[in-house]
Amino acid sequence: MTVTVENLTKIYRSDGGGVVAVDDVSFEADQGELFTLLGPSGCGKTTTLRSIAGLERIDEGTITIDGETVATPGASVKPENRDIGLVFQSYALWPHMTARENILYALKARDWPKDDRDSRIEEVLDLISLPEMGDRYPSELSGGQQQRIAFARAVAYEPSVLLMDEPLSNLDFKQRRRMRRLLLEMLDEVGITTIYVTHDQEEAFEISDETLVLNQGEEAQQGTPQQLYEHPQTPFVASFLGEANLFPASVDAVDRADRRARCTVSEGSTRIEMECTYRDESVLSNPTVVIRPEDIYPEARTDGAAVRETNRWSGTVDHRFYRGSFTQNLVDVGDIQFKIKTDKPVLDEGEDVAIAVDPGDALLVSSG
Amino acid sequence: MSLERDERTVRSRAVELANPRWIPLYVTLLFLGIFLATVVALFAGSTIFGVGNQEGITLELAREVLLSWELARIVFDTVAIGVGAGAISAFIGAVYAWLVIRTDMPFKRAFRVMVILPLSMPFIVKGIGWISVLSPQIGIVNVFFKNTFGFVLFDIYSLWGIIMAIGFGGLPLAFLITEPAVRSIDPSLEEGSRIAGRGLLGTFFRVTLPLLFPAMFSTFMLVLIFALGNFDYPFLLGSAQGGIDTLATEIFQVVRGSPVPKYNVAGLYSIVYVLIAFVAITVYWVTTRKTHKYQTVSGGSRQTVHQLGKWKYLAVAICLFLWGMSFIAPFAGMLFMSLTPRIGALFSLEFTLANYAQLFSIPTLRSVVVNTVAAGFVAGLLTALFATFIAYTSLKYDRFTGLGDYVSTIPLGFPPIVYGLAIFWLVLMLPGVSTLYGTLAPLVLALVFTRLPHGTRMVTSNLIQISDELEEASSISGASWSTTFRKVIVPLIRGGVTNTFLYSFIGSMRELGAVVLLITAGNNVLTNLLLQMYNQDAGALPVVAAGSMMLFLMVLSIVLVYEFAGAGKYTAGA
Numbered sequence: 033m034t035v036t037v038e039n040l041t042k043i044y045r046s047d048g049g050g051v052v053a054v055d056d057v058s059f060e061a062d063q064g065e066l067f068t069l070l071g072p073s074g075c076g077k078t079t080t081l082r083s084i085a086g087l088e089r090i091d092e093g094t095i096t097i098d099g100e101t102v103a104t105p106g107a108s109v110k111p112e113n114r115d116i117g118l119v120f121q122s123y124a125l126w127p128h129m130t131a132r133e134n135i136l137y138a139l140k141a142r143d144w145p146k147d148d149r150d151s152r153i154e155e156v157l158d159l160i161s162l163p164e165m166g167d168r169y170p171s172e173l174s175g176g177q178q179q180r181i182a183f184a185r186a187v188a189y190e191p192s193v194l195l196m197d198e199p200l201s202n203l204d205f206k207q208r209r210r211m212r213r214l215l216l217e218m219l220d221e222v223g224i225t226t227i228y229v230t231h232d233q234e235e236a237f238e239i240s241d242e243t244l245v246l247n248q249g250e251e252a253q254q255g256t257p258q259q260l261y262e263h264p265q266t267p268f269v270a271s272f273l274g275e276a277n278l279f280p281a282s283v284d285a286v287d288r289a290d291r292r293a294r295c296t297v298s299e300g301s302t303r304i305e306m307e308c309t310y311r312d313e314s315v316l317s318n319p320t321v322v323i324r325p326e327d328i329y330p331e332a333r334t335d336g337a338a339v340r341e342t343n344r345w346s347g348t349v350d351h352r353f354y355r356g357s358f359t360q361n362l363v364d365v366g367d368i369q370f371k372i373k374t375d376k377p378v379l380d381e382g383e384d385v386a387i388a389v390d391p392g393d394a395l396l397v398s399s400g
Numbered sequence: 401m402s403l404e405r406d407e408r409t410v411r412s413r414a415v416e417l418a419n420p421r422w423i424p425l426y427v428t429l430l431f432l433g434i435f436l437a438t439v440v441a442l443f444a445g446s447t448i449f450g451v452g453n454q455e456g457i458t459l460e461l462a463r464e465v466l467l468s469w470e471l472a473r474i475v476f477d478t479v480a481i482g483v484g485a486g487a488i489s490a491f492i493g494a495v496y497a498w499l500v501i502r503t504d505m506p507f508k509r510a511f512r513v514m515v516i517l518p519l520s521m522p523f524i525v526k527g528i529g530w531i532s533v534l535s536p537q538i539g540i541v542n543v544f545f546k547n548t549f550g551f552v553l554f555d556i557y558s559l560w561g562i563i564m565a566i567g568f569g570g571l572p573l574a575f576l577i578t579e580p581a582v583r584s585i586d587p588s589l590e591e592g593s594r595i596a597g598r599g600l601l602g603t604f605f606r607v608t609l610p611l612l613f614p615a616m617f618s619t620f621m622l623v624l625i626f627a628l629g630n631f632d633y634p635f636l637l638g639s640a641q642g643g644i645d646t647l648a649t650e651i652f653q654v655v656r657g658s659p660v661p662k663y664n665v666a667g668l669y670s671i672v673y674v675l676i677a678f679v680a681i682t683v684y685w686v687t688t689r690k691t692h693k694y695q696t697v698s699g700g701s702r703q704t705v706h707q708l709g710k711w712k713y714l715a716v717a718i719c720l721f722l723w724g725m726s727f728i729a730p731f732a733g734m735l736f737m738s739l740t741p742r743i744g745a746l747f748s749l750e751f752t753l754a755n756y757a758q759l760f761s762i763p764t765l766r767s768v769v770v771n772t773v774a775a776g777f778v779a780g781l782l783t784a785l786f787a788t789f790i791a792y793t794s795l796k797y798d799r800f801t802g803l804g805d806y807v808s809t810i811p812l813g814f815p816p817i818v819y820g821l822a823i824f825w826l827v828l829m830l831p832g833v834s835t836l837y838g839t840l841a842p843l844v845l846a847l848v849f850t851r852l853p854h855g856t857r858m859v860t861s862n863l864i865q866i867s868d869e870l871e872e873a874s875s876i877s878g879a880s881w882s883t884t885f886r887k888v889i890v891p892l893i894r895g896g897v898t899n900t901f902l903y904s905f906i907g908s909m910r911e912l913g914a915v916v917l918l919i920t921a922g923n924n925v926l927t928n929l930l931l932q933m934y935n936q937d938a939g940a941l942p943v944v945a946a947g948s949m950m951l952f953l954m955v956l957s958i959v960l961v962y963e964f965a966g967a968g969k970y971t972a973g974a
Contacts, residue, residue, distance in 0.1 A: 111875040124873035141878035
């Protein structure tokens with residue numbers, strides 16, 4: 033089923049006025065797709081999800097599930113009458129019911145055929161690989177097991193849309209990684225449209241088909257994980273998804289044929305020239321340069337390739353952070369500081385070094 | 401799936417209002433309505449209507465009553481009893497809690513468990529117990545002192561007697577309030593004082609007590625509010641002997657004690673009484689709200705225990721004394737008195753069950769016991785029901801939190817006997833309801849009123865732990881509001897609701913002040929029967945003591961249920 037959100041706006045009103053939690057957000061999650069809402073806390077992603085679930089009244093816009101309008105500012109289908117499942121961040125398992133009773137409760141409320149309820153419970157317990165745990169109370173289950181029971185409860189009655197609100201955030205690092213994979217397998221098997229809320233970009237990248245990044249209640253950018261990482265449209269998206277060097281720049285000359293621009297980046301008393309790429313001319317009026325740390329090469333790494341005339345600067349290694357699988361260095365080019373990333377700890381603190389950037393890796397985005 | 405109609409249209413508003421999820425709000429409003437009607441009835445009844453050819457409140461009467469020395473004396477006694485009793489309770493509660501929790505005193509466990517026991521003694525029973533011990537004429541201890549040393553040790557029929565009886569009786573409450581505060585004291589604060597050179601005693605007075613001050617003040621105010629409103633002690637120990645009157649006993653006296661009931665005077669006293677009580681309640685709310693701000697209760701801090709050395713025997717003696725004054729002394733007095741063949745024969749060690757036999761020969765006893773249990777039981781059920789819906793209203797609707805808090809707080813400002821009077825008027829004035837006068841119905845209403853504020857708090861503290869997501873998960877799963885309420889909310893707050901029921905049941909069986917003005921021949925209860933018997937013939941004290949023993953055992957049996965079966969298994973939310 034397709035979920036369509038159009039121009040959704042939600043305002044939390046209080047005595048002192050209102051807070052716009054979600055501001056004119058639109059997106060569409062297609063049948064069978066895993067659609068992720070990604071953003072820092074307070075960006076409106078959970079409010080959006082709760083609006084789709086029917087737990088919040090909306091102030092503007094419409095929400096449509098499978099072509100049927102379920103929410104407008106004036107009218108709303110109750111949560112119990114929407115064909116959805118929701119996995120809560122806290123799991124929200126009823127503590128006075130066993131795992132089996134939790135699932136049964138949902139099956140009963142959704143009028144699952146009486147004779148098939150027991151077999152359906154066994155089926156979903158198998159799906160989550162906890163066939164033996166049905167008679168345990170939530171307090172007798174680990175966090176990861178509770179998470180899986182919550183998932184089973186949400187999909188047991190075969191809703192057409194599954195909503196998940198940061199389902200893995202209460203697990204520890206290792207469990208989270210394991211559950212992420214298991215979750216993907218389970219979702220594959222169930223095959224329903226899923227809208228997934230998270231603040232963890234690594235999680236979003238690993239599981240999503242499509243991701244919408246939200247910032248302060250507004251849409252920041254939508255795309256596949258790869259599109260978002262490689263072609264961020266704003267400094268916020270660039271820095272929220274992975275690490276990025278961000279330099280405000282001014283454009284000196286433009287080569288429209290190659291979509292190249294020669295820019296000046298200045299900081300303190302230092303000014304450097306930089307050859308950059310852009311995707312859309314609109315960014316040229318007020319651009320910021322985005323360079324991923326792994327796209328900056330210390331000179332030694334150029335491996336004899338033609339020595340660059342452009343985008344090559346001399347600097348000093350200010351700091352070295354050893355991170356195991358990679359090493360991060362801060363390199364000062366005058367007053368401008370670059371974050372660079374190398375596979376091996378090849379640079380020493382205080383060492384003089386030349387660094388180079390391919391113009392194709394220096395992306396201009398709009399400073400907003 | 402069907403779209404609800406636009407909520408701005410009239411029809412859908414009616415549909416929305418009929419949604420079962422508003423039931424808690426409607427129940428809350430119903431209770432508020434009854435409450436306000438009662439208050440209006442009290443003031444309208446005593447100002448405008450009057451009874452028979454008696455006038456209501458006239459300006460002349462108001463001047464005469466309000467500007468009299470008589471009233472000043474009564475108010476002074478009322479307030480003095482409150483302040484004195486509150487101070488004693490606050491202090492002994494802190495000492496007891498500190499010794500039991502923070503020292504290596506022997507028998508700590510036993511003292512911790514025993515401290516609850518006095519709660520099962522109704523006030524009138526304790527009053528009878530104290531009379532048996534310290535009445536200047538017939539009290540066991542005073543008779544002993546008179547015979548041996550030629551003087552009376554302590555006269556319970558005095559202001560100090562009443563203050564002492566209520567103050568020491570407050571030990572369980574004081575302990576329960578102070579205990580968490582004592583547990584949360586950071587031990588390094590006390591250790592720092594020891595290292596700086598203060599001894600154990602110096603540390604207790606210079607560091608521990610000041611740290612406990614917020615909790616002690618809470619105790620002080622709560623006992624003060626209770627003592628202000630109490631009828632049993634001042635009546636038995638003061639008013640019945642002549643001399644000491646409080647507003648509670650005076651309201652009783654002008655209605656029941658004078659040949660023609662002076663309802664207008666009772667009305668004026670009630671106004672003064674409610675004003676004083678509201679001042680106390682306001683002080684309590686304002687100060688405790690601040691308290692919560694600066695009290696830092698950090699969970700899981702390490703518990704250290706002070707080594708008392710040879711002083712531990714003194715500690716045991718202190719705890720025994722405090723507990724003894726709270727429970728053993730009145731209990732033993734009552735027990736001895738109930739077994740004595742005649743007043744004054746206490747030291748001959750002759751014992752008899754004749755008093756019990758005489759008690760059971762009272763023809764109305766059976767119906768009185770049935771009334772007591774029935775009124776208490778129904779009041780318990782209704783309190784639990786109202787408390788559940790009011791707590792839900794104050795926690796679960798965004799827009800009505802204020803209303804729920806208000807409804808559950810305001811009744812605290814009305815002393816029990818004022819409720820009794822107000823409900824008396826309500827029943828007489830409402831057309832068609834006056835036939836209820838003399839039945840258990842007005843008693844039950846008065847009992848629900850007096851227990852509801854605390855009952856609501858008990859349910860609230862349970863319900864607040866149930867996260868909204870458990871309800872949301874239920875509606876997402878497809879359940880309606882009423883299913884969610886029955887299958888998710890109620891099972892999870894069963895502990896709090898059960899406790900509220902038992903608390904109200906127990907409290908109702910012990911209550912005298914709230915019902916004393918509502919009782920006629922047909923709806924007598926045990927507390928009032930004891931009062932009447934004692935009031936008619938002080939020589940009947942042994943039989944009254946036997947009756948007290950019976951009431952004590954009835955209450956105790958329910959308290960035991962409360963302790964062992966009360967708290968629910970799944971009180972914590974997810």
